Amino acid sequence: MCGEHGTHSTDTAAVAGRPRSCGPSSPAEARQAVRDALEGRFQGQDPRGDDDAVGDALLVASELTSNAILHGGGVTDFEVTLVDHAVQVSVSDGSDQVPERKQRVDEQGRMRVGGHGWPIICRLARDIVVSSLRPSGKRITAIVPLALA
Template identity: 60%
Template sequence: MERAVTEGYGDGRAVCDTHALSDAVLVASELTTNAILHGGGVTDFRVDVVGPGVRLSVSDRSDELPAPAPPADPKGRRRVGGHGWSIICRLARDVSVACLPTGGKRISVLIPLS
């Protein structure tokens, strides 16, 4: 993903903020991890440099929509993990979830890079 972004900005005219690129890598990691852990596996992964940002799209086999996990279990103990969807929604813009005609879903996000 990093190579796709840096090559997309390789014309020398645009500057990619290194912190924003780190955010994009984190969002890509969270999207793919969620697809593997909760969505039955990644069925498609796309990276497109669009204007001053990068659009990531990850598809999986599950029809279940993503939702933030509660911060504690039913006994009131703090959970380890469960923060991925919140991280994605905080760092990304234009977050969309689309059901696929053959089953599963595609989550697309835009991360500003400047």
């Protein structure tokens, strides 16, 4: 999966009756959910703190959502939580396939189009957990550190 990065896999039962199409329908909506969470937590203060760290959290949310839409049949659940000085983003989809790094070049030695999202997530997140959902699907939770004062 992510190689040297903190990635864990667990098995989790899905919540009965959970809507099957809950969450952002685009990466832009995922980014807005992160912005909203930051603004809600740091009312009256600058919620951005370290712009690079916030940008990392926005990019991870965007990539997780894109991957769920492109490879997982769509987002089935989405959650943004602020934990200590980090943003925790959880995205669920209907696919059981665990993300993996793709080779950067194809069989003919040409650079591949796409396949860059998972390495970006692995590089920017402090910890990643991939949980199997029942009866099918997965949830990927990524924790992105913030440098908020």
